[in-house]
Structure formats: structure tokens, C-alpha cells
Amino acid sequence: MKKTTIKDIARELNVSTSTVSRALRDSYEIGAETKQRVLELAQRLDYTPDPVALSLLSSHSNDIGVIVPDISNPFFALVIAGIEDVAFAQGYHVVIYQSHDNYEREVMNVRHIANRRKDGMLVSLATGTQDYAHFKSLHDQGFPIVFFDRICDEIDTHKVSVDDFEGAYQATEHLIKQGCKTIAHISGPPNLLISRRRLHGYRSALLDYKIPILEDIIMSSEYNSPEALVITRKLLSGSVKVDGIFASSDNIAIGSHAAITEAGLSMPHDIALIGFSDLPITGLLNPPLSTVAQPAFEMGRSAAELLINLIKNPKNDRISISNVLRTGLVVRESSLRIQ
Amino acid sequence: MKKTTIKDIARELNVSTSTVSRALRDSYEIGAETKQRVLELAQRLDYTPDPVALSLLSSHSNDIGVIVPDISNPFFALVIAGIEDVAFAQGYHVVIYQSHDNYEREVMNVRHIANRRKDGMLVSLATGTQDYAHFKSLHDQGFPIVFFDRICDEIDTHKVSVDDFEGAYQATEHLIKQGCKTIAHISGPPNLLISRRRLHGYRSALLDYKIPILEDIIMSSEYNSPEALVITRKLLSGSVKVDGIFASSDNIAIGSHAAITEAGLSMPHDIALIGFSDLPITGLLNPPLSTVAQPAFEMGRSAAELLINLIKNPKNDRISISNVLRTGLVVRESSLRIQ
DNA sequence: AATCTTAACGCAAACGTTCCCGAAAACGAT
DNA sequence: ATCGTTTTCGGGAACGTTTGCGTTAAGATT
Numbered sequence: 001m002k003k004t005t006i007k008d009i010a011r012e013l014n015v016s017t018s019t020v021s022r023a024l025r026d027s028y029e030i031g032a033e034t035k036q037r038v039l040e041l042a043q044r045l046d047y048t049p050d051p052v053a054l055s056l057l058s059s060h061s062n063d064i065g066v067i068v069p070d071i072s073n074p075f076f077a078l079v080i081a082g083i084e085d086v087a088f089a090q091g092y093h094v095v096i097y098q099s100h101d102n103y104e105r106e107v108m109n110v111r112h113i114a115n116r117r118k119d120g121m122l123v124s125l126a127t128g129t130q131d132y133a134h135f136k137s138l139h140d141q142g143f144p145i146v147f148f149d150r151i152c153d154e155i156d157t158h159k160v161s162v163d164d165f166e167g168a169y170q171a172t173e174h175l176i177k178q179g180c181k182t183i184a185h186i187s188g189p190p191n192l193l194i195s196r197r198r199l200h201g202y203r204s205a206l207l208d209y210k211i212p213i214l215e216d217i218i219m220s221s222e223y224n225s226p227e228a229l230v231i232t233r234k235l236l237s238g239s240v241k242v243d244g245i246f247a248s249s250d251n252i253a254i255g256s257h258a259a260i261t262e263a264g265l266s267m268p269h270d271i272a273l274i275g276f277s278d279l280p281i282t283g284l285l286n287p288p289l290s291t292v293a294q295p296a297f298e299m300g301r302s303a304a305e306l307l308i309n310l311i312k313n314p315k316n317d318r319i320s321i322s323n324v325l326r327t328g329l330v331v332r333e334s335s336l337r338i339q
Numbered sequence: 340m341k342k343t344t345i346k347d348i349a350r351e352l353n354v355s356t357s358t359v360s361r362a363l364r365d366s367y368e369i370g371a372e373t374k375q376r377v378l379e380l381a382q383r384l385d386y387t388p389d390p391v392a393l394s395l396l397s398s399h400s401n402d403i404g405v406i407v408p409d410i411s412n413p414f415f416a417l418v419i420a421g422i423e424d425v426a427f428a429q430g431y432h433v434v435i436y437q438s439h440d441n442y443e444r445e446v447m448n449v450r451h452i453a454n455r456r457k458d459g460m461l462v463s464l465a466t467g468t469q470d471y472a473h474f475k476s477l478h479d480q481g482f483p484i485v486f487f488d489r490i491c492d493e494i495d496t497h498k499v500s501v502d503d504f505e506g507a508y509q510a511t512e513h514l515i516k517q518g519c520k521t522i523a524h525i526s527g528p529p530n531l532l533i534s535r536r537r538l539h540g541y542r543s544a545l546l547d548y549k550i551p552i553l554e555d556i557i558m559s560s561e562y563n564s565p566e567a568l569v570i571t572r573k574l575l576s577g578s579v580k581v582d583g584i585f586a587s588s589d590n591i592a593i594g595s596h597a598a599i600t601e602a603g604l605s606m607p608h609d610i611a612l613i614g615f616s617d618l619p620i621t622g623l624l625n626p627p628l629s630t631v632a633q634p635a636f637e638m639g640r641s642a643a644e645l646l647i648n649l650i651k652n653p654k655n656d657r658i659s660i661s662n663v664l665r666t667g668l669v670v671r672e673s674s675l676r677i678q
Numbered sequence: 679a680a681t682c683t684t685a686a687c688g689c690a691a692a693c694g695t696t697c698c699c700g701a702a703a704a705c706g707a708t
Numbered sequence: 709a710t711c712g713t714t715t716t717c718g719g720g721a722a723c724g725t726t727t728g729c730g731t732t733a734a735g736a737t738t
Contacts, residue, residue, distance in 0.1 A: 016718045031716055051454050053694035056391045056723045077411030096435040115390050258623040284597040286625040355688045392724035395693045
């Protein structure tokens with residue numbers, strides 16, 4: 001029971017493969033009767049064109065690659081859902097790759113995507129990536145690339161992100177307005193642009209409200225809960241007594257949440273806590289976690305739209321669009337002191 | 340700056356493509372000097388063989404496909420990590436597909452995998468799947484398939500799962516030993532084998548301990564938190580007062596956790612709660628969630644090993660291995676009444 | 679010197695398609 | 709009857725590889 005090919009149909013009908021090919025594509029230069037017979041037999045034999053052969057011939061595959069650090073992060077899972085939403089509608093298939101925040105893996109993923117003739121790629125950078133040559137060379141050859149969330153300034157292509165500065169500013173400002181006097185920040189890895197921008201927003205808010213910035217209570221963690229738990233323990237056992245924490249992501253905030261509870265402190269009374277992203281679980285914590293909503297699904301949609309546009313109009317190479325999505329403050333009990 | 344092919348090398352060196360091909364594969368029938376020159380130029384031109392052409396020729400791709408309902412479920416993310424672990428080491432690349440618990444999507448994914456000449460596939464079934472024809476026909480043609488976690492009895496191939504019955508039995512028994520008298524169960528979708536097996540374990544435990552089974556407090560939910568939250572609300576507002584809940588998965592338990600907290604009830608005092616899977620977040624909840632540990636990573640490893648073995652030895656078609664992994668009870672505060 | 683090995687390489691088919699060029703009928707028009 | 713037009717189709721190259729088989733020239737064997 002081998003897969004039926006165009007040749008099988010041709011042989012059976014005593015016509016050439018070119019005729020079959022044309023008939024299947026409903027070409028005008030094939031007679032109505034022949035067309036009919038081909039279509040019928042193709043139907044009966046359950047013929048589907050071979051994507052690999054097509055790929056070899058045309059140098060494209062109708063699938064797009066997506067590289068994310070980690071699919072278990074619900075934020076990325078949601079972005080991917082958004083990507084699939086528009087890609088699917090446009091007939092593209094999306095192939096997911098994980099870098100595991102590892103530079104070498106990212107390079108391998110990029111190679112795989114290019115070698116397999118994917119039509120384009122969407123990428124959110126790995127924490128470890130400092131060198132962008134693997135993207136640069138492809139981009140210079142005209143390969144469509146769009147960055148999202150964890151973007152970089154070094155490559156001139158379309159990007160979609162949120163206003164990290166603004167979101168961080170609002171979160172910090174919110175804590176200030178709730179009466180917090182000593183607000184700590186647990187940042188992400190410093191080489192990630194989003195980490196720096198959120199840190200910047202935090203600093204600016206404190207500055208604007210004339211609150212002294214204490215470097216001792218600005219810590220850094222990877223974007224995951226277990227490490228954030230450890231870091232927060234360290235923060236809480238430090239010499240400075242904090243009454244508010246702005247975490248650079250929800251995963252970090254979840255770790256902090258556990259550390260605060262563990263230390264027997266109450267939220268928001270002893271410490272007000274706010275995260276970043278609005279992951280689905282945050283509302284289910286006890287107390288529910290305040291956060292900055294990030295339109296993950298929409299980000300995926302936008303990135304996919306930009307990419308597909310890039311694929312279909314390679315000429316538009318010149319102008320690079322940077323789509324900056326708006327964030328929204330989501331206040332829940334973990335930071336709500338004043339009703 | 341096109342990709343360099345074997346032809347480019349051949350032309351440059353005034354040899355035939357076959358010579359280049361053989362030289363690159365270090366064939367004995369190529370002279371030492373020629374081999375040297377080819378290797379050198381290939382190096383300099385950064386030649387890499389085209390996987391698509393190879394695929395067309397040899398009918399395999401060195402990729403394996405993985406279909407899961409939802410990558411944002413940390414359990415599946417962990418399984419995939421396990422799969423990647425062994426696949427990577429054996430030179431295979433894993434391509435991830437999501438069925439979104441939708442039958443049609445699953446069928447599409449299967450088609451895509453078969454059409455792209457993937458070497459094999461690993462699948463955890465979608466909730467909606469009742470018909471297995473799309474797997475059956477491929478399997479009959481000798482295509483390597485291994486099921487994991489959400490397996491089905493209808494297809495005779497390798498499978499990896501945990502002892503759902505045993506895990507559920509232990510969880511229920513644990514609640515009984517903690518003094519719970521009225522234990523509810525929130526099950527998963529009934530057409531999933533794992534749901535039925537866990538339900539069965541629950542029933543058996545109650546039976547063995549001579550506790551009456553109340554059908555009114557056996558509810559069913561999809562495997563996600565938001566729906567479980569709603570279902571649990573309904574359970575709590577019912578006429579039967581429960582003092583223990585065994586949830587069929589951690590995602591369900593997280594929803595129940597939120598509902599219990601929301602209702603002003605305390606865990607484990609008013610209600611003892613236990614889930615299934617031991618997702619990373621469960622330990623960070625307040626109070627921490629008891630659960631049944633499921634060796635997700637190991638499950639992925641085992642499934643991948645079975646699949647790769649199947650790929651490399653197509654003859655072993657006959658005997659189908661069912662690897663049943665052991666579960667482990669993880670007792671945390673949400674169910675710990677007796678110290 | 680005639681024949682046999684062996685080493686070293688080229689030809690061409692094959693994988694499944696598409697598509698550019700013809701080319702053979704059929705048909706009117708002159 | 710001759711000549712352009714359509715209409716309808718086939719041949720073959722191309723995409724990038726691998727591989728079975730044929731070929732050539734040198735060296736070894738008798």
C-alpha cells in the first residue's frame with residue numbers, strides 16, 4: 001500500500017505525468033474529459049501531492065518555524081496559539097522549536113529551519129544568546145525573520161513586543177500608590193532587553209516619586225519559579241526590610257509568592273507583590289497575584305501576520321515595522337492594600 | 340549567496356557529482372588526493388547536504404513527530420523534554436504538534452507527519468478522538484507509532500503509561516487514612532482511558548475500605564483549571580458535604596484549590612485535596628498541593644527509546660511492549676491532617 | 679606480450695513534481 | 709489544397725542527492 005504518485009495515475013490512464021499534473025491544477029490546456037478522468041482517479045486513489053518533492057522543486061515548504069526558549073512557559077504557549085491561529089488560516093503549518101535558553105540549541109534550530117526550506121521564522125531569543133550571526137547571515141540572504149517578545153536591536157527586521165518600560169512603570173507606580181515605601185525588584189537576566197527595559201521602568205517610577213533607589217534590593221533571577229524562590233529568600237533575609245516587590249515576570253513572582261508565604265509574611269499587608277504577564281495561574285494563587293497583562297495571543301497573531309506578509313512580499317524588505325503592544329495593569333489581592 | 344551544493348563543488352574541481360558524494364562519505368573508491376581536495380573545498384564553502392533532497396531520495400527525514408494535546412501543560416512539556424533527550428542523542432530531531440484536544444487537528448497532524456516522511460511518531464491522544472482510523476492505516480503500512488500517557492487499546496503497538504489505577508487507589512487510600520469520610524472525585528473526560536482508570540482506582544479504594552460510593556460527588560471536568568474551578572464550585576454548593584477531594588489531574592486540582600479557598604474553607608482541615616501528576620507549581624501553592632507523582636520525563640525517554648528501536652528494527656513488528664511506569668504518592672499540606 | 683586485477687572515477691537513473699517547449703491533430707479560412 | 713489557429717497533450721530538464729554499473733588506465737600475473 002505505497003503512497004500513490006502522479007506517475008501511477010499517468011500510467012493507469014495512459015497519459016503523461018505533465019498532463020496529470022496540469023489536470024490536477026485545473027490548467028486550461030487540458031481537455032475537459034481528460035481532466036475529469038484524472039480527477040476521478042486521483043480521488044479514488046486518495047492522491048495527495050508529495051510535499052517533499054514540492055519543496056525540493058520550489059524551495060519552499062509552506063511551514064514556518066517558531067523558536068521559543070521553553071514551551072512549558074504558558075506565556076509562550078499562548079503566543080504560539082496566536083501564531084497558529086493566523087498561520088493556519090493562511091495555509092501555513094507551524095513547526096515549534098525549543099532553545100531551552102541555550103545558545104547552541106538556538107543555532108541548531110536556526111540551521112534546521114533554514115535547511116528544511118521553511119518559509120520563514122519567528123523567534124524569541126534564548127537567554128544565553130549574545131551573538132546574532134546565525135540570524136544575521138540568513139537575514140542578509142533575504143530569509144524572512146520576525147522577532148517577538150525577546151527581541152534584539154542588532155538585526156533590522158520586523159519586531160513585536162510590549163511596552164515593557166511602561167508596564168514596569170505602571171506596576172511600580174501602583175505599589176507606590178498602595179503605600180509601599182521600600183520596593184524591591186527581582187529582575188530577569190540582564191542581557192535580555194526586556195529585563196533591562198522593565199528594570200528601567202522600575203527605576204524611573206521610583207525616581208519620579210522621589211523614592212531612593214537601593215541597589216541592594218534589586219536582584220536578578222532567571223525567568224523561572226524555583227530560582228526566584230531562592231533569590232527571594234535571600235532578599236527577605238537581607239538587612240533591608242521591604243514592603244513591596246515588583247517581579248520582572250509572573251514565573252518569578254510565583255517563586256516570590258511562595259517565599260513570602262513560607263516566611264510567614266502576609267500579602268499584601270506585610271509585602272505587596274506584583275508580577276508581569278498575567279499567566280492563567282496567577283488568578284488562582286492564594287492570595288491572587290497582581291500583574292501586568294501582556295497580550296500574548298495578540299502578540300503571536302501580530303508576529304505571524306508580519307512574517308507572512310514578509311514571505312509574500314519579499315520586496316518590502318526595506319522598512320522594518322516594530323509593533324509595540326500595550327500592557328494593562330491587573331490588580332488583585334496580592335497588592336491591594338487600599339480598597 | 341545561495342546554498343552550496345554538491346554540484347558547485349564538482350564543477351569547481353572538474354570532477355563528477357558522484358565523486359564528490361563519495362568523497363564526502365569517505366568511500367574507499369576515491370583516491371586520497373581527490374578526497375582531500377573535495378573535503379577541503381566543502382569545508383571552505385560551508386557545504387551541508389540538503390535534507391529535503393535526501394528525504395525525497397531515501398524516504399526518511401531523521402525527524403520524529405510528537406503529537407500532544409497542549410504544550411502549555413507542564414506535564415506534556417516535561418514528557419517532550421524527555422523525548423528530546425534521547426532523540427537528540429540518537430541524531431533525531433523532534434517536531435512538536437498540538438492537537439488542542441481536537442480530533443480534526445489530530446488527523447491533520449498525522450497527515451502532515453506521514454506526508455513529510457517523518458521516521459515515526461509519538462502520540463498522546465486528543466480528548467475528542469473516538470475514531471482511530473488515521474493511526475490504524477498508517478500503522479498497518481508499517482509506520483512506527485508509539486502511544487504515551489493518553490493511550491488507546493485499539494491499536495496494537497508500543498505504549499508507555501503510568502499505573503493510573505494504582506496511583507488513584509493510593510491517593511484515595513491516603514485521603515481515607517487521613518480521616519476523610521466523604522471523598523469526592525473530579526474525573527477527566529470519560530472517553531479517555533486514563534480518566535476511566537483513575538476513576539476505577541478511586542472506586543476500588545472506597546470499596547475496599549467499605550465507604551459508600553456516592554455518584555452525586557463524582558463529577559467530570561476537562562483537564563484544565565478554569566473548568567475545574569466551576570465544577571468544584573458546583574460540588575461545594577451541593578447537598579452532600581465533602582471533606583476530601585481526589586482530582587484526576589493537577590490542573591483540575593488547581594481549579595479545586597482555588598474554589599475551596601474562594602469558599603472560605605481551609606485545607607486540609609475542612610477539605611483535604613490531592614491531585615495527580617506532580618506539576619512543578621503544585622509545591623508552590625498555598626497550601627502546597629498533595630499529588631501523585633508521575634515520571635513524566637522518564638515517560639518521554641521510554642517512549643522515544645521504544646520508537647527509535649521500532650524505526651531501526653522494523654522487523655520487531657510483532658511484539659508490542661507496554662511499559663507501565665510506577666507512580667509515587669507525594670504528600671503535602673493540602674491533605675496532611677495527621678502528622 | 680597477452681590477460682587479469684585493481685584503483686579511481688564518470689554516467690545515468692531514481693525520488694515526485696512542475697513547467698518550458700515543442701508537436702500533432704482538428705478546424706476554419708483563404 | 710494550403711496555411712494559420714486552436715486545442716490538447718508529451719518530452720525532458722530541473723530541484724540535490726545517492727548508487728549500481730560501466731569504463732579507463734595502470735600495474736600485476738602468467
